[in-house]
Amino acid sequence: MLSHKTIAVAMSGGVDSSTVAAMLRTDGYDVIGLTMQLWNQRRLAGHPGIPEAVQGRCCSLDDVYDARRVAETLGIPYYVVNHEDRFERDVVRPFVEEYLSGRTPIPCSLCNNHLKFDQLLVVARQIGAEAVATGHYARVEFDEHRARWLLKRATDVSKDQTYFLFGLTQEQLSRTLFPLGGMTKAEVRALAKRYGLALAEKPDSQEICFVPGGDYKNFLDAYMAEQGEGLPDTAGELVTTGGEVIGEHHGIHNFTVGQRKGLGVATGSPLYVIQIKGDARQVVVGNEGELYSRTCRARRVNLISVDQLREPMKVSVKIRHKHAGAAATIEKSGADDIQISFEEPQRAVTPGQAAVFYAEDVVVGGGWIA
Amino acid sequence: MRPYFSERFGNASSIHHHGQETRAAVERARESVAALIACKPSEVVLTSGGTEADNLAVFGVVQKGDHVISSTVEHHAVLNSCRHLQSIGCDVTYVPVNGRGLIDPDDVRRALRPNTKLITIMTANNETGVLQPVEGIGKIAAEADIYFHTDAAQATGKVPVDVKRIGCNMLSLSGHKMHGPQGIGALFVRKGARVQPMLWGGSHERSRRAGTENVPGIVGLGRASELAKIALERDQPARMAEMRDQLENRILADVKGTRVNGQGAPRVPNTSNILFDGIEGEALVIALDLKGLAVSTGAACSSGAIEPSHVLTAMGLAPDCARASIRFSLGKQNTNEDVELAVSLIDQTVARLRELSPVYNKEAISR
Numbered sequence: 001m002l003s004h005k006t007i008a009v010a011m012s013g014g015v016d017s018s019t020v021a022a023m024l025r026t027d028g029y030d031v032i033g034l035t036m037q038l039w040n041q042r043r044l045a046g047h048p049g050i051p052e053a054v055q056g057r058c059c060s061l062d063d064v065y066d067a068r069r070v071a072e073t074l075g076i077p078y079y080v081v082n083h084e085d086r087f088e089r090d091v092v093r094p095f096v097e098e099y100l101s102g103r104t105p106i107p108c109s110l111c112n113n114h115l116k117f118d119q120l121l122v123v124a125r126q127i128g129a130e131a132v133a134t135g136h137y138a139r140v141e142f143d144e145h146r147a148r149w150l151l152k153r154a155t156d157v158s159k160d161q162t163y164f165l166f167g168l169t170q171e172q173l174s175r176t177l178f179p180l181g182g183m184t185k186a187e188v189r190a191l192a193k194r195y196g197l198a199l200a201e202k203p204d205s206q207e208i209c210f211v212p213g214g215d216y217k218n219f220l221d222a223y224m225a226e227q228g229e230g231l232p233d234t235a236g237e238l239v240t241t242g243g244e245v246i247g248e249h250h251g252i253h254n255f256t257v258g259q260r261k262g263l264g265v266a267t268g269s270p271l272y273v274i275q276i277k278g279d280a281r282q283v284v285v286g287n288e289g290e291l292y293s294r295t296c297r298a299r300r301v302n303l304i305s306v307d308q309l310r311e312p313m314k315v316s317v318k319i320r321h322k323h324a325g326a327a328a329t330i331e332k333s334g335a336d337d338i339q340i341s342f343e344e345p346q347r348a349v350t351p352g353q354a355a356v357f358y359a360e361d362v363v364v365g366g367g368w369i370a
Numbered sequence: 371m372r373p374y375f376s377e378r379f380g381n382a383s384s385i386h387h388h389g390q391e392t393r394a395a396v397e398r399a400r401e402s403v404a405a406l407i408a409c410k411p412s413e414v415v416l417t418s419g420g421t422e423a424d425n426l427a428v429f430g431v432v433q434k435g436d437h438v439i440s441s442t443v444e445h446h447a448v449l450n451s452c453r454h455l456q457s458i459g460c461d462v463t464y465v466p467v468n469g470r471g472l473i474d475p476d477d478v479r480r481a482l483r484p485n486t487k488l489i490t491i492m493t494a495n496n497e498t499g500v501l502q503p504v505e506g507i508g509k510i511a512a513e514a515d516i517y518f519h520t521d522a523a524q525a526t527g528k529v530p531v532d533v534k535r536i537g538c539n540m541l542s543l544s545g546h547k548m549h550g551p552q553g554i555g556a557l558f559v560r561k562g563a564r565v566q567p568m569l570w571g572g573s574h575e576r577s578r579r580a581g582t583e584n585v586p587g588i589v590g591l592g593r594a595s596e597l598a599k600i601a602l603e604r605d606q607p608a609r610m611a612e613m614r615d616q617l618e619n620r621i622l623a624d625v626k627g628t629r630v631n632g633q634g635a636p637r638v639p640n641t642s643n644i645l646f647d648g649i650e651g652e653a654l655v656i657a658l659d660l661k662g663l664a665v666s667t668g669a670a671c672s673s674g675a676i677e678p679s680h681v682l683t684a685m686g687l688a689p690d691c692a693r694a695s696i697r698f699s700l701g702k703q704n705t706n707e708d709v710e711l712a713v714s715l716i717d718q719t720v721a722r723l724r725e726l727s728p729v730y731n732k733e734a735i736s737r
Contacts, residue, residue: 125726126653127656
């Protein structure tokens with residue numbers, strides 16, 4: 001890590017990445033600030049449910065302005081690079097397609113895989129930076145013993161973002177710095193204040209950057225309308241796990257596994273979405289007990305701490321960002337697939353989400369829940 | 371300009387001697403601008419820049435129901451004004467350009483309609499430097515007895531610009547394009563032509579553009595005009611063209627997969643727009659900036675837009691070629707040494723970018 005002299009810092013205009021830029025500058029690195037312009041916030045404005053003026057969202061003019069001002073305060077060169085095309089192709093389109101297929105996507109992981117640690121790394125190297133630093137709460141270390149780069153949870157577990165970083169390769173990790181991995185949010189804000197950064201108190205943005213207001217359904221409608229395609233009709237039947245048709249629904253994208261509201265049917269006991277069968281356009285519902293699974297399959301797995309899974313391994317698996325993690329055994333079950341067997345049945349295993357495997361605070365790897 | 375920020379602070383419209391002094395400075399500057407483009411001082415309306423001049427020309431003359439002829443390669447100040455006209459009930463025809471970026475005057479003639487009120491076509495393109503056949507277009511406008519406006523911001527001070535030769539009723543120019551200050555420009559309005567003001571208020575600029583004058587800016591514009599006229603008379607364009615040609619020839623020879631956009635068309639002497647196959651123009655601009663060479667992709671005003679240069683697209687370049695093109699602009703302060711240094715920086719940097727570009731290497735392998 002010390003061999004990297006020039007570092008490109010991915011700056012979002014938020015407290016975290018701004019503090020990273022300040023820290024690295026103070027530590028004597030040559031820092032270049034970069035913001036990736038990924039989504040035009042004005043693009044769908046005016047469609048129902050899509051706000052006109054968006055603030056505090058990645059790539060909004062306000063955020064770019066904030067990032068630029070921080071760069072000026074720190075005396076570092078700063079540039080905005082436009083990758084809207086790639087973001088739409090590799091993040092937004094798949095997001096839409098996943099929902100329309102009955103899965104619940106995580107665009108942030110795709111953005112990390114394709115944009116933040118791929119495209120940005122290419123640009124960084126092209127302009128003379130050897131590595132990229134971001135404000136993610138995570139840690140990277142080189143393990144001499146295993147001769148591998150390790151991704152580890154952040155010290156502040158409540159802010160840990162490794163769940164979204166499971167796709168990083170050895171090459172990418174070797175050129176990535178996460179300076180905030182050992183700090184708490186409070187420490188970061190305090191540091192930002194000490195550096196004299198005006199945005200030390202700026203609130204964090206929590207939602208998906210291209211879905212202002214957090215309502216993905218409005219987004220899907222607006223995006224498909226803009227594409228001139230309109231939302232395809234995926235209306236169909238509401239069925240029980242036993243196959244009995246008990247009602248109908250207006251589109252599979254309106255549902256996610258574990259959902260209780262919006263089913264439109266009332267029976268004696270609460271009903272939950274158990275499964276979404278995209279091809280058949282069916283939403284399968286059942287009682288709480290039926291939400292639990294003992295097993296799960298992860299596809300297109302990326303392994304980090306090991307190069308291969310030669311034998312079954314005991315790990316902790318997170319099936320959602322806010323999931324505490326559950327003890328399980330993972331086993332190779334295909335070229336890029338892994339079979340997960342939980343010790344205790346887990347609630348609402350959702351296709352489209354990621355299954356990320358941890359050994360203590362080391363990320364073993366992860367894949368997409370099938 | 372400096373005295374006009376402090377000691378000479380009189381409002382040029384005031385009766386007292388402070389004002390008269392400033393008034394004199396404004397009028398001297400106006401005369402210099404007029405001399406540069408061969409018109410009368412009373413025909414010069416001072417504005418906040420080329421953009422305002424373009425807006426005044428378009429909105430000052432066109433009304434709902436009129437037809438306008440423009441082109442696909444105009445500066446956004448003209449293009450977006452025309453688009454706005456379309457949204458309020460006017461028709462606009464945008465004549466195309468050929469592969470070299472040139473407009474065919476016959477296309478302009480063919481686009482004429484009974485209700486055509488204005489032709490607005492630029493003298494020189496800001497991204498490629500290509501000079502349009504404005505004299506021919508002027509004749510067409512005169513025959514049809516309709517207004518002809520030309521955005522000459524990229525041409526004035528670089529090549530001789532004579533409003534009588536061009537035959538235009540209105541012409542825009544911009545201070546910062548002639549080594550003058552930013553935020554100042556002018557619109558030539560031929561005697562007899564009437565523009566409705568966009569800024570209503572006092573009777574400044576013969577009631578064509580209200581607002582207390584930006585005196586330091588105007589004084590700067592005037593001086594820039596004087597210096598430009600002298601340079602034109604001393605044939606500086608020829609020397610500038612030599613340096614630009616040297617830059618181009620060296621790059622084309624040293625770097626594979628390069629092409630000049632607008633090659634073969636008449637161009638202003640200081641501008642060069644070059645396509646570098648297989649690289650991202652944005653990355654090249656940043657990499658060069660970090661090494662001390664300032665260049666640009668497209669015009670300076672477009673920022674982070676998803677569309678590649680509309681000018682290059684209009685010339686037939688595919689989007690990835692448009693994005694791989696860089697504009698080099700030389701100024702009177704540049705020397706042959708600057709050109710040599712630039713060439714060597716460009717050679718190294720393009721090589722590095724191509725080496726690190728997944729796209730370029732994939733294509734190279736499959737060839």
